[in-house]
Every structure is written in C-alpha cells, then in structure tokens.
Amino acid sequence: MPKILKDPEMNRCILCYSCMLACARHNYDSLSVDRAALMVRTAGGMQGRFVASICRSCRRATCAEACPSGALTQRPHGGAVFVRERCIGCGRCAPACKAGYLQMEPHLRIPLFCKQCGLCARFCPHGCLVMEEANAHA
C-alpha cells in the first residue's frame, strides 16, 4: 500500500529543522531550508507551538485541478504527482492548495511539491512526522 506523510506528533517537535534540511539536501540539491517541500515553524513565536506545513494528500487534489499543463496530476490514493518537465511555472497550483501548504519557489519557478519520499520522517529524531498507509483513514 502506498504511504503518505502525516504529522501526528508535532507536540514533540524540537524545531531542529532536520526534516527540511533532509528534503533540501535530497530533493533540491540544496543546503537551504527554503528549498524544501515542507515547512516547520513556530505558531506564535518560540514560546508557542511548532507546526508543520505539509502536503495533506487530498483525495481531490485541487492543485492538480488548477494545473493547465498536466505537470500535477491526481494520485489515486491521495495527493498529486509532479512532473517537472511539464511545469510551465504559471503558479496557479499554489493558491489552489486547500491546506495553504503549497508554495512556488521564486527562483526555480516550480512548486515545492512533496513527492512523499519520506526522508523528512526518516530524519526526524522524535517521530513527529511519519509515513502512513494511504488507506489508514479511509
């Protein structure tokens, strides 16, 4: 069964950035956390909660619906598949995201789109991020 990214234990997050660094390193050839397909940040400063902005693997991926070039297409078990070669950089996908997650990378002119590779979860020291079976909450 395919797996999708979930963030069930963000109360345990220590804001180490290892997840974003892993995504940047493995998926974007970059050391910069700005080139990551997820974002972990504070909600209300360092005294507050730490929250994750991740792809929510929608059964009806509105990002894919908005894409005019077929770069984003619905994945059967949730979320979408991004094919970079087809992306024309129009940016319609980002505002269409129902979770407010998707961002365009301004220099690369592509969406920073989660490919559900699970490396962020692999590099989380406290299991805040996990890869779960797609039908777990059918």
Next chain:
Amino acid sequence: MPERTAPRILEVDLAARRVEVTSRPDLIPALGGSGLAARLFGERFDRDPAAASHLFVLAGGPLAAAYPLATKVAAVFKSPLTGEYGESHAGGRLGLALRFTGYDAVVVHGRAEHPVYLTVACHDVAFGDAEAIWDLSCDESGRILRQLQGSPGTRSILRIGPAGTRGVAFACVNVDTWRHFGRLGLGAVFGAMNLKGIVVSGDADEPLPRRGEYLKLYREIYDTVVKTDALSKYHALGTAVNVRGLSGAGAFPTRNLRQASFEAADAISGEAFAERFLLRQIACSSCPVGCIHVALHRKAFDAKEHEYESKGVSYDYELISALGAMVGVGEPAGVIELIEAAESLGLDAISAGVLAAWTIEATERGLVTPADTGVEGLAFGAVDAIAALLSRIVRSDLPFHAAARRGLAHLAERYGGSDFAALTAGNEMAQYYTGYASLAGLAAGPRHSHLDNAGYSLDQKNPDLPPAEVARLLVEEAECREVLTALHVCLFARKVYTPELTRRALAAAGIDMTAEEIAAVGRRNLLYKHALRGRMGFRYDAVVFPKRFFETPALGRTLEPGRMRATLDAYAARVAELAEAASAQAGGGGA
C-alpha cells in the same frame, strides 16, 4: 557549498549608517567561527583600541547548515566586564540564518545616533528605529521585531533587554528566546552602541557539496548523534543531569561557595526538574538533539484571587547552580523564578547569581545594608528579595546599584569583600568547582568558560598531576576546541567530531585539509587569541584567586595558593613555549 572560498565579510558602520562587503582570502587560514571573529576584531582593535568599545564581530563556520550540530556562531568583543578580550558563542537559529545571508561574518562598529535595530538580509541591510522598543524586555522586543520584520523562513533575532540598554557590564544578548551570547557583557556593548537588536534573515540558496561522500556522511553523523548514546544525556535531562553528581562529589558552588555541596541538591536536580517542571525540549536549528530544556514558570500575581500567569523558562546546569545553590534556593520553582527574572532583564544568569550570592554574604557580614541595596530581607533562599535585588541593580540608581552594574569585581572591591567574591580573571565563576585545572582553565580560557579547556574533567579524572602536566593537557584540549569552534561545531558534539571525522566532513564539503593542517588551525587560533588578549590587557600574573577558593574544598580537597599559582603559571609558560616555537618556525621558513 563554497570550496575554501574567501570569507565574505559584512561591515556595518552604525554611526554613518553605511555598510561595506569585503572578501578576505587572507583569512582563509583561520577557517572560520571564533578564529575568524577574533582576527576581524583584532585587526580593528590594533588600528584603534579606543574605538573597540563600540565594536563586535559575529562569525559562523564553514560547516554551517551542512552537518548536524555544526551551526553555532561566535561573537568577539571587548568585554565591559573585564575590560579585556571577550568571546561568547550562541546557537538558536543564528548560524543557519547567517549562512543563508551569504556572509561568513558581520563586523559592527560605531555608535548609532539614535536607538536602532539592524536587519541583515541577503540583499539588504537596514537600520530600523528602535525608540519604541528600547526599554522593553528581551521577550517583548523580540516579539515586536518578529512582527515588524514579517517574513518567515530562516530568521534569527538577537536582542538586548533593559540590562543591556542600561549598560550593565554582565548584560547578555538573547538569541531566539532560548539561547544567548550570555557571558562577558556583549549586551552592554550593544547598548553602548545604541543597538537594540539584530534581525538576521537569510534566504539564499546554498548548493549541495558535490562530493559523493557528503550525503552518506551526513547520515552517518546524524545517526551517531541520534541513535547512539553519544549525546543522549543532553536531550534527556540536559546539562541539569550534572547537579546530583557534582554536588555529591563536592564540586557544586553553594551559598556563595561557602560549601561545594548542597543539601537540597536532589530537590533541584535534573530529575526533579524533569519530573515536575519540564514542558518540552527545543533544539537549535540543524541540531537533532534538542538540549534546550523549557520549564513551566507559574506565578500568582494576585494570590488572594488565584490569578496566575505562566510562561516557559529554559534552564541548564549552570543556571540551577548560580541562581539556585549559590543563592541557597533549594526548590525548582524558586530557581525558575530567578532565571525568569534574569532573562526578562537581559542579564547573564550566571553572573547575576554569583553577584547576588556575594551580596547576600556581604549583607550577613554587615559590609552591605538594606539601605545600600534598597532590598529588605535579602538572605540565602529568599527568592523574592533576590529577584528584587536583580531588578534594582538594573533599574535603580543608588550607589550600590551603579557599582553592581560594573560587575562583581568592582562591587567587591568597593565594599571590601574581594576575599569571598567568586571570580576568575574578572568574570563571575563558571559553576564547576573541581580544583586546580578547572580554576586555571577558567582564568586562562578565552571565554573564561569551563568549556574552553575542560579543566573540570581533568580534575575529576586525574587530580594529582603536577602543574606542568595539567597545563600541557589543558592547552592541548584548548587547541582541539579551537578547531571545533572555528567550524563552528557545538562543543556538546566534541566526541562525535573527532579529528578524523572532522577531516572527512570538511573533505566531503569540498574543503580538503590534512589532519595536521586542521590541528595547526587549532594551534594558530589559540596563539592568535592569546596574543590579542595580551594586547587587550590580560596578564596571567595579574589574576588574583579569591581567598574563598582556598577555604572551601573542591572535590573534597583544600586547594593551596602556591599550587594554584603554579598551575596558572605553567599554563602561561606552555602557551609562551608554543608561541615561541610558532614564531621560530615562521621566521625559519621565510616568505
């Protein structure tokens, strides 16, 4: 990742509101971090010593963002507390934010005409009007700066509190709420420069190292850090784990160091904090350990009406010692309250505790009175009175307060209590009271910190070594740590970043150096700092160890002044020997 490219330096003139970016290939041999910061500071100091009170340098290391726990930043400045060389290190998000601005170091000099805050970004440096936030606490000014500066991403906010703006010589700089440039008074340097804070905001892309081994090595280091026991104590109980052991061994400064063991140690142990007060652990960015321990501070502001306020307050071993045992406070809630008081004011918590402890003893002895301090009921264990004392030292203007703002050395001399002022070379002592190696190391180390050369460890492992051997080992350890703080690796990871791993990590990041070359950086940086410290006024033979150190046994052993002096002299001799050898080598080589 740039391959040994020249460090890119941002220079900011606060008076003229001008900036300059320079490239310094001549500074490549310093490697980065504390070595780079020291040299950038030193060259300006040498040109114009008088201007050094309005000068500081922040520098990151070449491994920032590339590997776990390698993302710290060093600050170098002239310490308002000691009048001499000052160095301090901080984590938080600063290392990452600075890396992504593309600057390896930031040199800030001059005095702003009006209160300002700086914003340093990839493509802009701006001067903001800090009038509205000038008197606010570290917390509140941080919140407003965050709000004003809007964008998320890798941003770090340095800020001072009232202690800094009022020129308290042991004022700290808060970094991202939980971390600090804590010691030796960088906060007062900011204040003297009319600088309330700095927002560092980096969004540059940093391409990945091209070397094949990099991804694999990152994984290897990450797994060693997270999956082995190598750093488990730091995220479990944190440094607070040391309370029980050090008190049991007789190395825990208590009641102004009248004792080295606290009968209430169990009550304020790391275990006690964790069981009842620990809310969460937090990490500095790019560190998967999370050694920042945040406790619940809960306080009734109207006890009758049961009205409560609460917030998170971070604690560490040295804070539990300085604002706990040193001032006779034996329960966590009281310690947390005092830490919060120091945080809110923007004071170095360790210096605050040691100075407060002295004041309590001086009051007991009648050298200082409530009329002097403006505080009634000051005694060991009197949390409210101690908190009031700290507040008054920052905000009030009786002669005692003005004197206290200059630090304990000045205060004790003025009121006649130097014998029991726990100071090492003008700095309120670090909280590891183990013996000759520790005290000599605290006096001689660039930060006057136990982490400079780990004397406390030597005292425990090998307490009977002759002074010359102690000195040799301390200096050797200091040289290793100079390498780490150039990279800038957090010293908690010192056992992970062995010389061999360091060499591999640099190589995989595109920086090819042999083990010998890397070690040579450590020696070079150590010697550079020692020479600079000398030019800034440090004299080994001017260091006075207070009588208290020879009254209270350390690790159960009473220390002798003669042997203490011999140990420090041996350290000085060892450094001189290395300096001699280095200059002979340089002279012989020819250029």
